[in-house]
Amino acid sequence: MIHLNGYNNTGLQEILRMAGVPKGSFYFYFKNKEDFGLQLIDYYLGNVLKKWTQFYDQEDVPPIQRLRDFYNWFISVNEKAGFKGGCPIGNLSQELGDVSDVFQVKLNDAFSKLKEMISVYLKEAQERDEISKKMDISETSDLIFSCFQGALIQMKVARNTKSVEIFNRMLFDMILRY
């Protein structure tokens, strides 16, 4: 519900009703809705990391290709969802990053971890001479991350994967040439 409708636009009552969970049980596990929202970020990050590890472990595939496969997987998930939802962490960042200090700290940390997942592939590609040794890994990861987040917003509005496909094709072509 939060993924699709946003954090502020989803009431705790609705969440409890949908989950069929009494209020008391909720407060046993979460201090309040904010605490729930913060734990949602960890939960989602954990899922992404698990999927990332699956691709990362395919050592016979070149690192840049594994990174592309990882993005292609994410794109296919969004296709199956009818181009709705996008990136839960990106959504919360757009909604709360600037107005909530507590979420800002948590989301900033989540973004760093997601960018680190990109960096690991780029570092390995550099070691294997697949990409230029001159490339600044940290800045390139930051740029790739920006592009994908923006392409996901475009996907929502266009209701197709055109922009994420452009990202996937052009950016990797550029990076490989860079």
Next chain:
Amino acid sequence: MIHLNGYNNTGLQEILRMAGVPKGSFYFYFKNKEDFGLQLIDYYLGNVLKKWTQFYDQEDVPPIQRLRDFYNWFISVNEKAGFKGGCPIGNLSQELGDVSDVFQVKLNDAFSKLKEMISVYLKEAQERDEISKKMDISETSDLIFSCFQGALIQMKVARNTKSVEIFNRMLFDMILRY
């Protein structure tokens, strides 16, 4: 208020109170809150276009430099706002692009117009041999647009302009080499 707190999270009552406008006057100009939201998109687009034209008219500056100047202006606006707010059209797209059909159509059209503003510079740069004639203008504009939207989300969460500066430096370096 919508720029900062989101569309669904801002009540019409609050807007009227803040603006000091009676309900009757609001309904003279707008059918409802949705109509107001849609007109906000036109209003904001108009402002961006006005600013864009100022940069575009500086014909003695090379087109790619004018595009960078345009982005630098937008970044400085966000800096002055304490890294809060981001792109109003990007925010509404993230929030409503996937869940409201009416906003989807409007926002998709707004995105097309914003990307066209980028395309015009790239076309001119191509005619002046500043960038490769082989470059696909439409796809490159789409990628630049994605990058900037994503960099603005990062700006909100990091509360600094690091990611928009990386965008501004790296992407233009890549494009000029591409």
